[in-house]
Amino acid sequence: MIVSIIGTRGGIGSTTLLSNLFVQVKNNETSHGWLSLTSPFPPLFSESSTNWKKVFSFKKNIPKWNNEKCTYCNDCVDICVNKAISPLPNGYNIYSELCNSCKACISACKNDALKFELNDVGFIEISNDTNFNLHRINLNEKEIISTWHIKEIFSFLRAYKEKNSTFFIDIPSGLHEYWEEILKLSSSVIIYSDDPFTSDLIYKSHSPRQAKLILAITANSKTEFEKAGYSFAISIPKNKIIAFDSIQGKIVTDIGFNNSIINLKNIILEKFPS
Numbered sequence: 001m002i003v004s005i006i007g008t009r010g011g012i013g014s015t016t017l018l019s020n021l022f023v024q025v026k027n028n029e030t031s032h033g034w035l036s037l038t039s040p041f042p043p044l045f046s047e048s049s050t051n052w053k054k055v056f057s058f059k060k061n062i063p064k065w066n067n068e069k070c071t072y073c074n075d076c077v078d079i080c081v082n083k084a085i086s087p088l089p090n091g092y093n094i095y096s097e098l099c100n101s102c103k104a105c106i107s108a109c110k111n112d113a114l115k116f117e118l119n120d121v122g123f124i125e126i127s128n129d130t131n132f133n134l135h136r137i138n139l140n141e142k143e144i145i146s147t148w149h150i151k152e153i154f155s156f157l158r159a160y161k162e163k164n165s166t167f168f169i170d171i172p173s174g175l176h177e178y179w180e181e182i183l184k185l186s187s188s189v190i191i192y193s194d195d196p197f198t199s200d201l202i203y204k205s206h207s208p209r210q211a212k213l214i215l216a217i218t219a220n221s222k223t224e225f226e227k228a229g230y231s232f233a234i235s236i237p238k239n240k241i242i243a244f245d246s247i248q249g250k251i252v253t254d255i256g257f258n259n260s261i262i263n264l265k266n267i268i269l270e271k272f273p274s
C-alpha cells in the first residue's frame with residue numbers, strides 16, 4: 001500500500017500529519033517505509049544518519065548523436081517540446097534534466113543519427129541508521145523531478161514493497177503538475193488543506209478518482225464537506241502545542257489530533273487496503 005500526502009500550502013502541517021500517521025501504522029506492522037520528496041526529513045525522524053545505501057538508480061534514456069550521420073538539419077531541435085536540445089556551433093547540447101525520453105527526436109531524424117543511451121541521473125538511498133526505513137532521493141545537479149521520475153519512484157516502491165507493507169510518501173506542495181500522476185499511482189492520497197475553497201477545487205477536479213482522496217481539513221471545513229455529501233473528510237485540529245511538538249521532533253500529544261490520526265488510519269487500512 002502506498003499512501004501519499006499533498007499539502008496545498010507550504011509549512012509543516014502535512015508532514016506532521018503523515019509522520020504521526022506513519023508511527024501509528026508502523027506500530028501495527030512489520031514492514032513499512034518513508035520516502036520524502038521534500039527535504040529535510042520531518043523532525044520526528046531526525047536521528048542523524050551518515051550511513052546511506054543506494055537501493056535504486058534513475059536510469060534515463062537520453063539521445064546521443066552520431067556526428068557522421070547528422071546533417072545538422074535541426075528537425076530534432078524543432079520537435080522537442082521540452083526544449084531539451086540546443087544547437088551549438090559544431091553540434092548539439094542535450095539538457096538531460098529537461099528530456100523525458102519521449103523519443104520524438106529519434107523518430108523525427110531521417111538520417112538515423114540519434115540513438116538512446118542510458119544515463120544515471122540520480123538514485124534512491126535508504127538509511128541504515130534509523131528504524132524508520134527512511135528513503136531519500138538524490139538527483140544529479142540540475143535534474144528536477146518530472147512525471148518520469150514520479151513513475152520511476154512508484155515502480156521502485158512497487159517492486160520493493162513486500163506483502164502487507166505500507167509506504168508513505170511526503171509530497172511538497174509545489175509539485176502541482178504531478179498530482180494527477182501521484183493520484184493515479186498511490187493507493188490513497190491525503191489532501192491536507194486548511195482552505196476549503198482549494199480543497200473543494202482539488203476534490204472536484206479529480207472526481208473520477210475521488211474515492212482515493214481523503215481530505216484532511218479543519219473542523220469548519222469538515223461540516224461543509226459533509227453537507228456537500230463528501231465521504232472521506234477528516235477534521236484535523238491545529239494549535240500551538242501540535243506545532244511545538246512537531247518542531248521538537250516529538251509525537252504529537254494533542255488528544256484531538258491523535259483521534260484524527262486514528263480515524264485516518266482506519267479509513268486508509270479499511271477503505272484502501274491495497
Ligand code: SF4
Pocket residue numbers: 065069070071072073074075076077108109110111112113114
Ligand atoms: S534530426 Fe537527425 S540529422 Fe537532423 S539535426 Fe537532428 S540528429 Fe542531426
Ligand code: SF4
Pocket residue numbers: 063079080081082083084085098099100101102103104105106
Ligand atoms: S527524447 Fe523527447 S524530450 Fe528528450 S530530447 Fe528527444 S524529443 Fe526532447
